[in-house]
Each structure stands twice: as structure tokens, then as C-alpha cells.
Amino acid sequence: MFDGATAMITPGDFFNKKVEGFTLIEILVSIGVMSIIAGISISIFLSLSSAYDKANVVSTVNQEGSRVMEQMVRTIRNASNAVEIASPSGVRLTIPRQAGNLEYSSNGGCTQVELYYDDPSNSIRKTTSSCDGTSLCPSGNPCVLTSTTVEVSSASYDVTENDDSPDQVRISLVLRQEPSLSDPEQQASQQFERSVLTRGY
Secondary structure (H helix, E strand, O other): OOOOOOOOOOHHHHHHOOOOOOOHHHHHHHHHHHHHHHHHHHHHHHHHHHHHHHHHHHHHHHHHHHHHHHHHHHHHHOOOEEEEEOOOOEEEEEOOOOOOOHHHHHOOOEEEEEEEEEOOOOEEEEEEEEEOOOOOOOOOOOEEOOOOOEEEEEEEEEEEOOOOOOOEEEEEEEEEEOHHHOOHHHOOEEEEEEEEEOOOO
16 A cells, blocks of 8 residues: 655666676776687687698698509519610619510510609600600600609619629619699608519519
8 A cells, every 4th residue: 555655766776776787997808818719710720731731742742653663663673674874864764675574564565664853854664666656655656654743853763784683773862742733831752662673684
């Protein structure tokens, strides 16, 4: 029940009432903290992305180097003898005229094969000659063993000739990814070395 008194509400009651909320300083601090967290997150993402790209470059160079090296090793193992070439740096191989010889049967029936480093194109090349059939890699149009994704920084072929035993060929290659395909900071190079013996007969 009312006692007859009328409750009066003045405008001051609204202004004196305490309102819960964030102060300007709290908002600025929150924005600063979120900016720091965002900056750290972006930095970590960029670092992981760069590391992933570098790993891809290393993997590409490794795969290409292994593939090219295996091709040359297979050819040398099917040769009866090897002779070192001074310029361009390479090796001249004599392939036996045998149907069962993998290199002879797959290169057009050629008994002379040269593997060499072509400096102008930074690539490893192969030519064949003295063929019973059609040369697949004639001197005027050599086969390029390396792909366009990599380039050869250097290559050397050292041959140890043995009269009564197989010749030994030591191959040394340095490959890197073709510079235009990645940033300088992500460039990677790798050295490949193999020593292989000719069949000797």
C-alpha cells in the first residue's frame, strides 16, 4: 500500500549510477596484446612456409642428382672401356656390339657414347656415334640428361685406365635448382660423387 508519498526520480540518479564496461586503457591494452599475438603467428607461419619451400628445393635437387647419376652409372657399367675427355669435361665410352648389352640395344645400336658437362647450358649431355642403327643422341642433337628444374654448377670425370682389368670412372657433380624457380634465400646445392667400373670386356 502506498502511504501517500510520491517517489521522486531526479536526472542525477541516472548519471550517478555506476555502469560496468571497459575503459579506454583496457581496450588499448587488449588491442596491443592481440597485435603482438597476430605478429608472432604470422612470423611463425612465414618461417614454416619458407622451411617447407626450402625442403622442396632440396628434395628436387636430390632426386634429379640421383636420377642423372644412375643413368650415367648404368651406361658406364655397360662399357668395355673408358677414356677421359679434357674439353668439354667428360668421358668417352666404348660399348660392346652385343644384343644382350642394355646400352647397345637401347641407344640405337651405337658403340661409341660420350657423357660430358656442357658449360653454356649448365647441363649433362650424352651423344652416341658409330651406330648400326639410328642414333638416338647424335652429336648435332645430344640428349640432355638433366631436367630444366636444375642446373649443373660443376662436373668432372676422372678415368683410371687399366689394361688387364676394368677401367674406373669417378664422377663428381654439383647440382642446384635453376635460379629463376625460387628465391635466392631458398636456393640449395648438393654434391654427388660415384666411382664405377666398366665391364672390361
